Amino acid sequence: MKPDGKHNPLWPEIWLILSGLAAVAPLLLLVVTAFKPEAEVLNFEAVLPREWTWSNFVRILGTPEEIPMGRWFFNSVFIASATTLVVLAVSSLAAYALVRLRPPGSGVVLGVLVATMMIPGQVLLVPLYLILNQIGWIDTPMALIFPGAAGAFGTFLLSQFFRAIPRELEEAAVIDGCGRLSIFIHIVLPLARPALATLAIFTFMGTWNDFSGPLVLLDSIRNYTLPVGIALFQSSYASEYGLTFAASVLSTIPVLVVFLVFQRHIIQSVAMTGIK
Amino acid sequence: MSGHSQAAPAPGRHPWRQWLGDYAFLAPFLALFFAFTLLPLAYGMGMSLFRWESLSPLPPEFSGLANYREAVGDAYFRSALRATLWFTVLSLPLTLLVALGLALALAALRRRSGLYRALIYLPTLVNVAVAGILWRWLYSTELGLFNRVLRGLGLGEIGWLTDATWAMPSIVLMTLWWQVGAPTIVLLAALYQIPGDYYEAARIDGAGAWSRFRHITLPLLRPVLLFAVVMNLIGSFQVFGQTYLLTPDGGPGRTTLTLVQYIYEVSFENFRLGYGAAMSALLFVIIAVAVLFQLRVLRHES
Numbered sequence: 385m386k387p388d389g390k391h392n393p394l395w396p397e398i399w400l401i402l403s404g405l406a407a408v409a410p411l412l413l414l415v416v417t418a419f420k421p422e423a424e425v426l427n428f429e430a431v432l433p434r435e436w437t438w439s440n441f442v443r444i445l446g447t448p449e450e451i452p453m454g455r456w457f458f459n460s461v462f463i464a465s466a467t468t469l470v471v472l473a474v475s476s477l478a479a480y481a482l483v484r485l486r487p488p489g490s491g492v493v494l495g496v497l498v499a500t501m502m503i504p505g506q507v508l509l510v511p512l513y514l515i516l517n518q519i520g521w522i523d524t525p526m527a528l529i530f531p532g533a534a535g536a537f538g539t540f541l542l543s544q545f546f547r548a549i550p551r552e553l554e555e556a557a558v559i560d561g562c563g564r565l566s567i568f569i570h571i572v573l574p575l576a577r578p579a580l581a582t583l584a585i586f587t588f589m590g591t592w593n594d595f596s597g598p599l600v601l602l603d604s605i606r607n608y609t610l611p612v613g614i615a616l617f618q619s620s621y622a623s624e625y626g627l628t629f630a631a632s633v634l635s636t637i638p639v640l641v642v643f644l645v646f647q648r649h650i651i652q653s654v655a656m657t658g659i660k
Numbered sequence: 661m662s663g664h665s666q667a668a669p670a671p672g673r674h675p676w677r678q679w680l681g682d683y684a685f686l687a688p689f690l691a692l693f694f695a696f697t698l699l700p701l702a703y704g705m706g707m708s709l710f711r712w713e714s715l716s717p718l719p720p721e722f723s724g725l726a727n728y729r730e731a732v733g734d735a736y737f738r739s740a741l742r743a744t745l746w747f748t749v750l751s752l753p754l755t756l757l758v759a760l761g762l763a764l765a766l767a768a769l770r771r772r773s774g775l776y777r778a779l780i781y782l783p784t785l786v787n788v789a790v791a792g793i794l795w796r797w798l799y800s801t802e803l804g805l806f807n808r809v810l811r812g813l814g815l816g817e818i819g820w821l822t823d824a825t826w827a828m829p830s831i832v833l834m835t836l837w838w839q840v841g842a843p844t845i846v847l848l849a850a851l852y853q854i855p856g857d858y859y860e861a862a863r864i865d866g867a868g869a870w871s872r873f874r875h876i877t878l879p880l881l882r883p884v885l886l887f888a889v890v891m892n893l894i895g896s897f898q899v900f901g902q903t904y905l906l907t908p909d910g911g912p913g914r915t916t917l918t919l920v921q922y923i924y925e926v927s928f929e930n931f932r933l934g935y936g937a938a939m940s941a942l943l944f945v946i947i948a949v950a951v952l953f954q955l956r957v958l959r960h961e962s
Contacts, residue, residue: 391770392768392769392770392771392772393768393769393770395765396764396765396766396768396769397765397769397772399761399762399765400762400765400766400769400776400780401776403762403776403779403780404775404776404779404780406837407779407780407782407783407837407841408779408782410783410794410795410798410837411782411783411786411794413794413798413805414790414794417797425803426803428803428805428808470692473688474688474689474692475689477685477686477688477689478685478686478688478689478690480685481682481683481685481686482686485682485685486682487678487679487682487683487686488679493686493690496698497693500697500698500701502894502947502948502951503697503701503944504894504897504898504943504944504947505898506898506900506920506923506940506943507704507940507941507943507944508697508700508701508704508940509927509940510704510707510923510927510933510936510937510940511699511700511701511703511704511707511937512696512700513927513928513933514703514707514933515695515696515699515700515703530692530695530696531692531696533692534692534693534695534696534697535693535697536693536697539689539693564681564682564685568685589785592787593787593788595787595788595789595900595901596900596901596920596924599924600924600928610787610789611787611788611789611790612789614787614789614790614793615789615792615905618789618792618793618796618905619908625797625803628793629793629794629797632789632790632793632794635787635789635790636785636786636787636790639785639786639787640785643782643785647778651777651778651781651845654781654842654845654846655845655846655848655849656849
């Protein structure tokens with residue numbers, strides 16, 4: 385319903401300018417305050433620092449034994465990437481089997497997947513903690529990676545997509561004598577690239593920002609992910625605003641870079657969830 | 661979906677050999693799904709029937725429905741349920757109305773809609789710990805920017821997170837800022853899918869802006885709106901990060917201590933895992949009932 389013409393209508397644009405400002409202003413405030421010396425944060429005189437300083441950033445990056453930001457960053461990257469890879473691998477194989485190979489029982493499995501999709505993650509956290517404790521995974525990245533790939537969402541999303549791929553392509557490959565695995569790898573996966581990208585973006589961002597999972601399932605400070613590390617940091621340095629703000633800025637930069645590079649794709653993926 | 665879609669077994673092989681290969685595709689996912697979704701589900705149900713305290717030297721002991729009875733009589737559980745409902749009642753309509761308003765405005769633009777869309781989505785990228793730090797500072801009674809502005813205007817100050825009346829609305833406002841981007845994008849995509857001809861035809865018939873919205877936009881948006889309501893409902897009932905970070909102690913008079921935060925407190929600070937599992941099961945039932953109710957009400961309206 386995009387109207388034609390060159391000029392934007394007045395009221396919608398005013399409303400969007402105000403909303404855009406409200407969205408961005410707190411973030412800009414966070415960034416400029418991270419450059420203030422502590423005294424200026426406490427005795428607020430102006431929005432912009434009168435004296436710009438890197439000291440907050442230097443203190444965070446310069447004392448890794450006290451504040452293991454680099455370590456938390458690495459943990460976050462590792463856990464989010466590994467979860468994404470595991471989700472893509474197991475969900476695409478399973479979705480292909482469920483909608484194309486269809487061994488006996490596929491209908492039942494799909495039914496169970498749909499039924500469990502609405503179960504909120506928080507509800508499973510207490511028993512999950514005990515199960516992971518039994519197998520000795522608490523306080524390891526495995527405690528987040530494998531349970532993170534166990535949900536029905538990814539398999540369901542991909543099965544919807546695989547259904548829409550024209551069957552003729554696979555039938556031609558069968559006639560040429562290709563096996564299941566080679567059809568899956570050489571024909572289905574390349575065609576499913578947009579759906580795989582959507583699932584990858586969702587899994588990565590969801591895992592990167594997860595808070596309650598790492599809070600409950602990780603114990604030692606060195607094993608924390610960024611959100612939990614930053615939250616701990618805030619509670620131990622509560623009075624030093626400049627320092628916590630600099631840590632916040634540092635932890636946000638990677639996500640921002642990813643967003644700027646993949647913006648179009650991320651927005652499309654978010655839009656797709658509602659339409660499918 | 662029907663039986664004939666099944667790949668024909670290779671000639672000369674038994675079908676079960678074919679199936680064995682097919683199941684190999686399913687096995688890795690099913691193993692994870694069983695171990696970390698179905699098993700915790702069953703385990704949680706079982707645990708909720710036990711007196712299961714991990715700090716106590718006694719082994720877990722079967723206690724029937726005692727945990728559920730305790731929850732019904734627990735004043736803290738009831739206050740947590742009230743706080744969760746209050747958050748949902750404030751946050752769900754506010755977030756969706758603002759998202760709808762933003763989506764309509766974005767759809768009306770001829771240029772720059774991509775820029776505004778990106779700006780509105782930006783806060784969603786910030787993780788909850790950073791959002792919490794930022795808003796705790798903005799809301800701070802002494803140092804916070806909001807009170808500084810109020811004092812500057814000679815209006816006195818507000819205990820944004822320390823006054824029982826204001827604490828929950830403050831958390832809702834922060835949530836709106838943080839989370840309005842995704843539903844906006846979902847609704848905008850749905851608006852773009854409405855054919856422009858419909859509006860053209862209505863305009864020729866003399867329909868005004870409101871009547872076009874009421875009779876074209878709203879009915880065609882209904883399935884996506886329903887989806888957004890259900891997703892927001894499920895998320896709102898599980899609110900934890902914001903309340904835990906903005907008001908770690910549960911806020912003034914525990915007014916912002918939500919169900920998941922109370923479950924966290926009971927399970928992982930007091931280590932009463934059986935009671936935590938029972939309250940988790942109750943939370944699941946509450947969410948399921950609320951979703952079914954929403955689906956019924958919104959379907960009937962059409």
